[in-house]
Amino acid sequence: MIRSDVLEQLPVRGAVPALRTALEGHGAAVLCAPPGTGKTTLVPLVLAGLVGDGPARRVVVAEPRRIAARAAARRMAWLLGEKAGGSVGFTVRGERVVGPHTRVEVVTTGVLLQRLQRDQELAGVDVVVLDECHERHLDADTVAAFLLDVRAALRPELQLVAASATTDAEGWARLLGDAPVVEAQGVAHPVEVVWAPPARPVRPPHGMRVDPALLSHVASVVRRALSEHDGDVLCFLPGVGEIARVAGQLGDLGGVDVLQVHGRAPAAVQDAVLAPGQRRRVVLATSVAESSLTVPGVRVVVDSGLAREPRTDHARGLSALTTVRASQAAGRQRAGRAGREAPGAVYRCWAEAEDGRLPRFPAPEIKVADLAAFALQAACWGDPDAAGLALLDAPPAGALAAAREVLAALGAVDADTGRVTARGKRMAGAGVHPRLARALLDGAAEAGARPAAEVVALLSEEPPRDYGDDLTAALRAARRGNDAYGARWRQEVRRLTSAVDAGDSGRKSGTSPGKATGKRDDHVAGLIASLAFPERVARTRGAGAFLMVSGTAAEVSAGSPLHNAPWLAVAVADRPVGAAHARVRLGAVIDEDTALRAARPLHRSGDEVGWADGDVVARRVERLGAVELAVRPLKDPGPRLVREALLTGLRQEGTGLLKWSRDAVELRQRLAFLHLRLGAPWPDVSESALHARVDEWLEPELSKARRRSALAGIDAGQCLNRLLPWAGGEAARLDELAPERLAVPSGSRIRVDYSDPEQPVLAVKLQEMFGLARTPEIAGVPVVVHLLSPAGRPAAVTADLESFWRDGYRGVRAELRGRYPRHPWPEDPATAAPTRHTNARLKR
Template sequence: MTSAAFDLAAIGAGLSFAAALPDVAAALDVDHAVVVSAPPGTGKTTLVPPLLASRVPGRVIVTQPRRVAARAAARRLAQLDGSTLGERVGFTVRGERSVGPSTRIEFVTAGVLLRRLLDDPGLDGVDAVIIDEVHERALETDLLIGLLSEVRLLRDDLTLVAMSATLDAARIAGVIGTDERPAAVVEHAVPAFPLTERWAPSPGPRLDERGVSWEFLDHVARTTVSAARDLTRDDPTADVLVFAPGAREVAEIARRVRDADGSYDVRELHGQLPAAAQDAVIRGRRASDPPRIIVTTSLAESSLTVPGVRLVVDSCLARQPQRDAARGMTGLVTTAAPRSSCVQRAGRATRQGPGIVVRCVDERTYAAAPARPAPEIAVADLTDAALLLACWGAPGGAGLRLIDPPPADSLADALTVLGALGAIDDEGRATVEGRDLARIPTDPRLARALRDGSPLVGAALAADVVALLSGDVRIADADAAQALVALRSGRTPDARWRTDADRLRRLVPATPGVRSGLDGTGLVIALAFPERIAQRVERTADGATFLLASGTRAGMRGPLAASEWIAVADVTRAAGRAAAGSGAIIRAAAALSEAQMERAAQHLMTDRVEAAFTNGRVQARRERRIGAILRASVPVRASADEGRDAVRRALQRDGLGVFAWSEAADTLRRRLSLVRRELGDPWPDVSDAGLLATLDAWLGPELDALAAGTPAARIDLAPPLRRLLPWPEASRLDALVPERLEVPSGSRVRIGYPDADDTSARPVVAVKLQECFGWAETPRLVDDHVPVLFHLLSPAGRPLAVTDDLASFWSGPYAQVRAEMRGRYPKHPWPEDPWSAAPTRHTKNRTPR
């Protein structure tokens, strides 16, 4: 049987996509790159692989974004083919493999194929690759498209097919094709069965400080039971599919449904279940079995087909990766599910006939959700991806045809991590160390912890911890060590964790005689994430706040909050009481001894003098730190260089306002600024920016004095400013911008010069109107460039007029001013003819005649 061709007619019986196979074959006759778009459940994942197997002599690889989907697709195709799984059709996922020498079609996860490409860039023996579920925009799928597009430049015989339920076909065709000829697109549409939409909004909030609220979970369970009873009363063969954001919510809703109505076969479906339990759900049920209510994560959204479903209850929530650049955190957060995902979920009810979707929100909330999910490359931690690209020889994705390039800031953070691990060189290329880490199928930081932690705590514990952190196990009370106790004892059964831990242990040398116990858990975590070593800084009523070496403050509840030091494996943004006012909450950690902390964080330890210019003087302390965590601090005297640097930093941060500007210094600066504005060089730039850029040129001796401890209040800035005066031009300063202006009354009035950073204001003379009688020509400063602006004042010193044209004022507006003021100030002269009146600063009785 192994040499026979696949019987496409038999395999495709009852599958609508069978009608599209001739179009796919015709497209492959023209080109080796094709995009296939068809709704979920039409049979594209089942039919396209054997079609390709009938056209190429080598193996056909089909990628899936999830392990359960890869296993299910392989098992389904083998069943339809009538062969044993692992013969003609097989699968390979992390920790599990069922293939043989005669396997023609192999289903794999995208991560498996990525690491296979690193070992065999030419994919020897593989003649076709199908990338399924492209629309999910999983990071590993995006990377595969980029790498395989490059492989096809070297292997023009390699067939590449991208498949999706819904995708931007033209865009994907342009990426997997060439600039001259995009890939062909085959679209298959089927008439949709009618879908009835219902709305069941919760009376309370969906989310609270801990995540999904208990009240909302109760509501989803009640809605599910009520809708299921209505459906199965008329159609006992129908099943119900309930979508929840994560495994915890799946378990809670399933428990509530079982408690409410025991007549249903309530099943859970998520990535943490053993493979056998997942497969049992996907196989469906016998007609004699009770109706099923299957509570699932997004696992069943598009990559899996669950038979018999006629009703979908949707929480309209999703768990998605989200990066917090400010805190250096990336984690899964619960958010409103994108509307495109909700449409995919609802479509599960109409695969075999008319269906119903009940959305546990109102229509306005649904409409406000994002239209589609963000590509994972835009929001996820890119450390693993960056290492893979470096090993491929395309640091940062340079030169690859990617659907979206990695964000520059996320990529820079990832490269910083890889550089600290020694995984890349200064050019971003993978080192020998980096290639070794890339061969361990987990995050590079965890790979380093496995390798470096094994000699310290034993290979068994190191592998157990890394498998725990790599998987989806829920860690109660954020205590990773206690989670390991539960896993090892079987109280928390998780076959995948045990399989992954065993596989990881085989990747490092055995460590006979090394025994650490669970107290080594924190050390392994700290080796992976040294920047997340944390010290308790505050106790609260029900928890504590910790300061991480990275500078982030995060809250924690539970027994572990009593620890002085912890190593944090997972920290995420949060709100409410759980975050202890920090804006972040610790989801997984382990206690850490001080010796373990110092061993893991040696490269973060500093012992230096920190000088600061605060409250007007230099102060210094000798500080020992682990990243942002202060271990010890004692006052010391700053050296001259340390003091000068502290003053410079303060000036750059706070500006020149740290000084108390004397009137003489401020006036000199304003005068110089006006000359500079009008005449330019060689007159100095005395704006804030100009002075800060030339500190040593004008403030050198004062910087030394400040560094030695002189308070800023005792520094007079007038002498330093005079150092900036250009010679011989400086001799003209008083002529260009005099400090005072003599007015006709004989008074010498101070000139108000504009602020040094004002580029348009003019010098102002505020003088009593009577002191300027008969003055026709407005004075001009700076070689006649700038007319003085007069503020003519009343005898009480209040402004009466503002003018830079005295002649026009006396001939016009003065008459109106005289009419209004002569009665108010009768003791002062208000002549009808100001041209002939004697200027005076006195009253009429003292005015010279």
């Protein structure tokens, strides 16, 4: 029996006529409806004709998470007085509850993506609702782009609804072809905001780590909320580990049930959270509870202010979740949970002053995630560059290029065109990351479908931390585990085994992929992990340190069973902020043969001549990527390789490796002065410029050198002469434009110091400059005159002799004539005769 009384109370009902009109006129619409208005439950029922007087139609609702898909389907079935599998059903990975009369099917976006690849027309589907599109999951963005292609090319009558509580409505409207925006007004119960920052500063999150002090504070705020307000408390935390820690600190709450809800929670726990409790409850949840789900009885929200987002280090090939500050949009969604049924309160565990500095929306996953799966989906769709896909945000070019390189290495796409191969289509159909699909198909041929599927299932959803970091031990723990993870793991194993059995991955090798081969667990675990992540194969450096073939250094934790492994297949690793090395979180022990097989494209031998430890080092090296397998000295390296090694040394240590006489140093300084003052054709003789023109000035001496000692014998001054502008005749003016020495009034020729190219320096005894009123110039630049005492010590510095004779000389004369009475100190130096001699010599 339809629960009409409940349906009539849902606020979104008032927006249904406008939504119908928009779909009939445009074929697409954006539905903005606050939390709790019924957009996820009532709208699909109306569009399917199950409620109201509309025609009977088939509606597919896409949700970003499995828990939300199940909950939405069960809620709609309950509103119709049915059970899931009747008029309303759901399909998530590994579970399908749909009957012959199902007209509303709730699926995850991943399931819909696979369905579109198999059947681009979505035959029999009339309407697709993309729910919670504000979350900007990569699968959801991809599904939207594919559906717009379907509408444009195959089925213009297919109707699309982008639905969300907080979203960029204008952006989605443009994406859907200037679709109408329909807004539903909710019955907004007031939510009091309580700012509850920690009393003392806590360390900001980095990587997966959250300061335990913050989690203790969150637990104390939950206790405070229980004491200050009635009703259940919903507490948002970033991940499973943090939920477990806070739950442990709340274990002694009398008369209050503490429930943990997240993607890994058992179905029974998830169902219990979504049903009214008999006792007061504290629900500790990840972001899965931000939207789509209504947790009855909640009057208070405690928000830690943290969330998890994917991040990819393309340079090191490491992908992981990282803890970030939740966006303002997420904060509004979370707070709205407290006011769905009645007035409530939200306790925010940060200062009010910080709120305005938070990002407005979460980062679109396409901007930060590993794009290998997206690139494979785009290639299967026939658009390898994703250039023709209607996306709110274009994929970053560098990340997409890196993804295509990975796919080409896996044989999923053609390296030249990017088009999907037959193998790539089979990999896409496996419903796991392309790396894992490759390991599943290739590993099944050697180890059998089920053993391969067991390890791939373990890698497709990272096992609980208490399973340890040894992949083989984790595999055995999953087999005997009766926890929620173990149940999901067994379900996924069955699905993956069926996917292999339906293909032909083992025919060429003569091994039936559907049968186990009796290989040991450790062999299978290492084989699958190394096939999935060949660039993460790593060899020991001793003491728990490893070097991956990609060049990334990694470490295992103290006491790990992986500590003494000669080789590792690293399945999961991250690199905490500020850490020098990656951290192995899940890996398998392998032998060298397995390493060589998995990373075969990186296996090579050759002559390597380089600059190391301050000299040319020549070796014949067998290596697996960055890992050196065997090394022996190379007696007669090729001249070209030696020359490149010497150039590397010059770049690293500078041209000081050459022989620089005083004349050579001064020539370089004079040329630097002329280049700065006059420009071309006088050459730039900086380090970078000399490296760029090495062929012009350092040959043939460089080609004859074989070691560092030979560089020290090359006269740099003679080589620099080659850069002088001989062709135009300007080189002949070098001594005119930048003379080595200048004649001074005494008749001496004094060496000019060009070490500062901005202004040359002339250091000369004061008495030798008597009678000279104008400061000497070089290339139009007044020199800086360092006037020296008779003992050669600095007495004064000036770039204006006339001014010095007039104003500065008197003070110098008064200070020095008593100290040097044998030298002349005339009262008028501007008219006195210059001299190099003492008074006695002058009298003679």
